[in-house]
Amino acid sequence: MRFGLIWAEAANGLRRNLSMVVSVVLVTFISLTFVGTAVLLQMQIGQMKTYWYDRAxxxxxxxxxxxxxxxxxxxxxxxxxxxxxxxxxxxxxxxxxxxxxxxxxxxxxxxxxxxxxxxxxxxxxxxxxxxxxxxxxxxxxxxxxxxxxxxxxxxxxxxxQRSYLDQIFQILNSASFTAIGIAALMLVAAALLIATTIRLSAFSRRRELGIMRLVGASNRFIQTPFILEGVFAALIGSLLAAGAVYAIVGVFVQGYLASRIPSINFVTEGDALVVAPILLLVGIVLAAVSANFAISRYLKV
Missing domain, CATH: 3.30.70.3040 (Alpha-Beta Plaits)
Structure with missing residues (x-):
């Protein structure tokens, strides 16, 4: 019964703050797409180093x-x-x-x-x-x-000849680090947005929260629906990011680049599937930590 009530509260919060949930989904999607792209770029650089250095x-x-x-x-x-x-x-x-x-x-x-x-x-x-x-x-x-x-x-x-390759890989590494930096900034933005969304959701239900406190509900029972809201929104964004990364590899890398530069071993869809669980884990952990921090601070006020 308690789990049913928690899920009902989480669904109610998602419905009330649909526009903010969509914002969280989009920011999480964009930031994790950058993360996935940066990880794949590093994998590509590693493959190219192994391939070309061995042949230098x-x-x-x-x-x-x-x-x-x-x-x-x-x-x-x-x-x-x-x-x-x-x-x-x-x-x-x-x-x-x-x-x-x-x-x-x-x-x-x-x-x-x-x-x-x-x-x-x-x-x-x-x-x-x-x-x-x-x-x-x-x-x-x-x-x-x-x-x-x-x-x-x-x-x-x-x-x-490796001296020439080093210059090329330095440029590629710089591009990869730039992508990682942008991804980090986007993750910070996603964390802040998730926290803001949870605080607004809690504020809109302040009367209900007050009643729950009066009847003796624990803080963990009150916090859990809000954490689930953030995790659910971030999970959707993470799934979209994983799908986008897989599509980029399949359509652009393997479909376009590989056909025009056959001498290079590019990352494959299998590599994208390896990255996908990482994106899901990062999205879930980021949302859970941000939401828990936000609702804990709100309940202490």
């Missing part, structure tokens, strides 16, 4: 202009010497595989990469340096290769 190569550029290299320009002897170093017992344990790309092959690859770009019209094969492309067993140990080959005869520079 170290480029050993041979010198084609003696004026730019203290050790002199590359020739057949210096190229053979670098190859021997890569196969030496000192470096071989770190190397998974490597291959040599001469100027003609490098030029063909350059034209393929910049196909349709006018820049390719101004580049000749003589401008492309011969290069050793090295895949390391552990990409984080590229410093061993850099220290060994930098300054070698005929070597212009040793470049770890």
């Amino acid at each position: 190569q170290v480029a050993v550029y041979m010198c084609i202009d003696s004026d730019k290299c203290e050790s002199g320009s590359a020739n057949e002897q210096t190229i053979a010497a670098v190859k021997a170093q890569l196969q030496s017992p000192e470096l071989a344990p770190y190397i998974q595989k490597f291959y040599y790309q001469d100027q003609k092959q490098g030029y063909e690859q350059f034209k393929e990469q910049f196909k349709g770009n006018q820049i390719s019209d101004f580049v000749t094969p003589e401008m492309i340096p011969p290069t050793f492309w090295v895949n390391l067993k552990d990409p984080s140990q590229s410093a061993v290769l850099t220290e060994t080959l930098s300054g070698a005869v005929g070597v212009q520079s040793v470049v770890d």
